[in-house]
Each structure stands twice: as C-alpha cells, then as structure tokens.
C-alpha cells in the first residue's frame with residue numbers, strides 16, 4: 001500500500017502559465033518556485049485569482065505549464081510540451097462531491113486499488129476500514145453517499161484518495177462552505193490521516209486560520225501573476241489541538257499571514273483599477 005507514500009518531494013522551478021482566452025493573454029503564474037519536502041503539509045493562500053488552482057492543476061497534471069518545470073521525486077511531471085500523465089500518484093480532492101452516488105462507501109473506496117491490481121479485495125477492505133476508523137466513520141461502509149452529510153463525504157473522499165497511496169495529496173478548498181463544527185471535525189480527520197500515512201499534502205484555502213492550524217508551512221502567493229511571496233513556517237507542535245487557536249504564537253502567525261495576503265489583495269485591487277483605467 002505504501003509504495004508511493006514514503007516519497008513525495010516536489011520542486012516547482014520557475015513555473016509559468018499563460019492562458020489565452022478570446023485572443024487575450026492572462027499570465028496566471030510567472031517564475032513561481034518552491035521546494036516541498038516529502039511528508040510536508042503545505043497550505044497555499046493568496047488573493048482570489050492569483051493562480052493557486054492553476055499551480056495545483058499543473059502539479060496534478062491537468063494542465064500544461066508555459067514555462068519552467070515541476071519535478072516529483074526526480075521525475076519531471078510538467079514542462080512546456082511534455083505529455084502529461086495524471087494518475088494515482090497525485091490525487092486531488094475538491095470542494096464538490098466526487099463519490100459515486102450509485103455505490104456504497106465500501107465500493108467507492110476499494111474499487112480503484114482493486115482495479116489497478118495494487119491491492120486484493122481483502123487488503124483494500126482492511127486498509128479502508130482502518131482509515132475510516134481513524135476519521136470516526138467506522139460504521140458507514142454500507143451507506144450510499146446520499147445518506148451522509150457533506151463533512152462525512154469529504155472524509156470518505158480523503159480516505160479514498162489515501163487508499164491510492166499518492167506521492168502527494170492535493171486539496172483545492174475542500175472544506176469551503178462547511179459550517180464551523182463540521183469544518184473543525186474534518187480538519188482533525190485530515191490531521192489524523194496525515195499523521196498516520198505521512199504523505200505530502202498541498203492544500204489550497206482562503207481561510208488563514210485553517211491554513212495555520214493544518215500546515216507545516218503556509219505559502220503566500222503574490223497577486224497575479226502568481227509566485228511564492230513568502231513561506232511562513234508554522235512552528236506549532238504536533239499533534240495540533242483546537243486550544244492552540246487562541247495561543248499567542250498562533251495569533252502572531254495569523255497576523256503575519258493576514259498582513260502578507262492583505263498586501264497582495266491591495267496590489268491586485270490597484271492593478272485591476274489600472275487595467276480598467
């Protein structure tokens with residue numbers, strides 16, 4: 001099961017992405033560079049439209065870079081002209097529901113590893129049950145997604161992603177729109193899964209509190225064209241607990257992140273005004 005998870009080093013080197021839409025060029029990323037260590041939990045924050053999803057999609061292999069390269073465990077996975085190969089080594093969890101509605105939780109979980117021949121049915125089921133128990137869902141395997149809350153579905157999706165033992169788990173605002181209690185329980189489920197599987201995680205969010213609570217490093221992106229403006233080391237101990245949210249250190253980190261993002265949001269606003277002028 002852990003054939004990928006012991007690795008997961010990502011190098012983003014001078015990445016650039018320019019979209020051409022209706023004859024107009026949009027430079028989403030420019031000279032964006034960062035190294036992410038194996039097992040590291042990084043959160044990416046930044047103003048709306050700064051290129052966060054573009055970067056995540058480039059790592060996932062959904063869209064090509066226009067410049068630079070992305071290297072995963074010494075293999076170039078994205079560069080201009082390179083044939084992209086998205087696969088189970090890089091799994092994305094989105095905000096919207098992605099479970100098969102016509103299949104039970106058990107079928108949703110064990111299908112891919114069995115079809116790929118990586119795990120037998122018994123192995124997949126044992127691993128699925130172990131991970132479900134870790135996120136407080138020991139008794140849901142016979143349910144259909146329609147019978148579960150969004151928070152439960154998102155936890156099952158994270159378990160499904162990790163059953164594929166990805167080198168990197170990519171999450172694009174997966175908890176957006178959840179109520180505070182559900183969000184908090186889902187944070188702790190993700191932390192538990194990260195602690196027990198040890199894989200690399202890249203998590204996009206607008207919620208700076210969430211970013212600091214979960215991550216080892218918070219990467220703040222500039223306004224478009226996006227690049228990494230600042231990497232904030234989150235030196236809070238693990239395991240994380242909700243009571244840390246009110247600690248002096250947490251509040252200091254939050255202040256640093258808010259200021260960094262605010263600066264970029266203002267810059268985006270000003271450049272938007274100039275574009276309109």
Ligand SMILES: Nc1ncnc2c1ncn2[C@@H]1O[C@H](COP(=O)(O)OP(=O)(O)OP(=O)(O)O)[C@@H](O)[C@H]1O
Pocket residue numbers: 019020021026027028046047048049050051052053054055224
């Ligand atoms: N397929 C596309 N074609 C043209 N422009 C695009 C395309 N996808 C994204 N863009 C533009 O690229 C820029 C970056 O978009 P992206 O979705 O990566 O930003 P983001 O930081 O994830 O935004 P948000 O926080 O609002 O989700 C935006 O200006 C967006 O309009």
